[in-house]
Amino acid sequence: MDLYTISFYMFAVLLLGSAIVVVFSRNIVRAAFALMITLLSIAAFYVLMMADFVGIVQLLLYVGGILVLILFGVMLTNRQISVDIREGAIQTIPAVIVTSTIGGILAGAIWSTAWPMREAARSVAATAPVIGEMFLTTYLLPFEVASVLLLVALVGAALIARRERKS
Amino acid sequence: MVPLSHYLFLSAVLFMTGAVGVLTRRNAIIVFMSIELMLNSVNLTLVAFSSFLGNVTGQMLVFFVMTVAAAEAAVGLAIIIAIYRRKQTVNLDEINLLKW
């Protein structure tokens, strides 16, 4: 077991453990903080796979942006956090059966595929220049569409969340 | 050395955990967080493929997924807060129309 393998399993445990807390926790604030640990461990995996730029963006955008937004949502909507969140246990068993069936098929498919046993890229070359260039050449159109998408989010969120105008 | 399949197993398990959350939880914000888990597992799969195929397309896709997730958070939380403002609840059982 080298250091790479050890850190993989360490982060894997951290990732799945915190994900389970997110999904099953009764306390919504605890769930949000567990989500932070999940997102951080995902960033760790990106770094393990030498995707440095994606890892940094994961930190900035997910942990620094989306998670903060979710926390705002939690704070704005929950005055009685641990009291009134009713657990819907009705669907739990069928849901677990369905998803574990799909997961089982997925695992079988992953197992039975003959993967080219190529090692993860070990070059330490930074990925940012390559990605930046791709954005402005091959992926120019999706890049622009993504900016349009953010504009839609801006217009939409402003429209929905704005208070009623007294007319 | 960790093979590709380990990364894929890991993200498959994460994806299914998120799916269980969406199907079983009744708090809209927790459902939303579970969807974020699913999107993250997709990103993990994409980066794993990208890294093992030595092809940067997967990482490009990850950036677009992240953009969409950010936009989704903005729109989604706006809708959730709009409902909360009128109903004082984000519990999907108490929102009558939502029988699912």
Added chain:
Amino acid sequence: MLTYTDFLLAMPLFSLTVTVLLIIATEAARVGRARFSQFLAITGLLVTSLLAGLNLRESGVAFQGMIATDAASSYLTILLSLAGIVTALVARPYFEHRDAHRGEFYILLLFAIIGMVLMASANDLITLFLGIELMSFCLYVLAGFERTKDKQNESALKYFLLGAFASAFLLYGIALIYGSVGSTNLDAIARAYAGISNQPLFLLGTAMLIVGLGFKVAAVPFHMWAPDVYEGAPTVVTGFMATAGKSAAFAALAIVMIRTFDIGGSTTADVLALLAAASMVLGNVVAIAQTNLKRMLAYSSVAHAGYLLAGVAAGTAEGFAGVFLYLTAYTVTTLGAFAVIGWHERTNDEGTSLDDYVGLSQHQPVIAAVMALYMFSLTGIPPFAGFIGKYYVFMAAVRADLTWLAIVGVLTSAVSAFYYLRVIVMMYFRERDGEHIPLPRIPVMIALGITAALVIVVGVLPSTVLQLFMPAM
């Protein structure tokens, strides 16, 4: 490098974007009222359909293989612009009546159409995904457009959460396909298809893609959002969602399944055929029990998704043509039907129940006649558009050895006659005791005129329409 051709092929996208930016600018500067935005939107959509019309005989790949323009995608752009124009025409009377007419409606409408055009001309899974998300975000917000209505907020929330859930499946499918092929470009996937079509991981990716797109087209078993969202959303939005949204999603499904994957006769085709049969049966049977017209049309749209899936499952060029023809017929008919419902609806959500239509022909014979026309077309009675659509789709299914599916389709169409014709019976053969509703305003009349004329034109001259998007056939 970008060339002149790239911009030429993407011209409709640019004209839509320029229009929407103009509307945002005038809204922000408060130059005009919402009606000025409506004017801009309709003008922009007319220009877009003109530009798409000029592109009908062009074909090629633009922006480094991100989008592909051909007759089918240009044709669909025209159809989507038409749906946008009709929706914009109907929207102003509808929202002014409810004191909720805002310029943002047209901004989101045009953004949604940009997403739909991207879906119809996608040549890369990334473009496809971004197009779907762009469309969906706009529809989530539009579903809850009148924020003071609880029902609309709830339908927006339900649509949003289930839509995001479906998007996650779609993305996982894209990731698995990328992993099996090493590229997200549809041309590259098409080249690699023969070698990988039996790999379990690729099949699983395809299955997840079907889950994601199946949700967007509201096919059984991914339809559970449709009735509530269709009923809860403002009627003009429902009409737009049911027609343009479904058209774009089916165009994407047809492009991926028929043109890229060439699924004819494969297991994937069998799965799609099963989904098609389930949608036809469930949609039509449950629609019978509905008393609310919007909800009834929601289940009917599930059934129509089934008929359309039959064309996709055929997996042939004929099936592709059938799907596009059916989409044309379904779009013009359903848009018209929802325009009538929007006119008939009172401010507090009353007037959408089937009982409210009793004796409509005595008060408004013209509107009742037009509504009867739409109902005949939805049933599939010749010579109206709906019949032609069904004919082509079922023929494609029979030729692709899916005769059983065509039989299920014909039988369930017969069942559907029951609830469509019930609307006509209500309007014509019962005594009116409800209130008198004044004639619709001019824009609505124009919208009804356009759609009713097209229902007949498409029904009578299907080969002319076919020529537009399938020059070779």
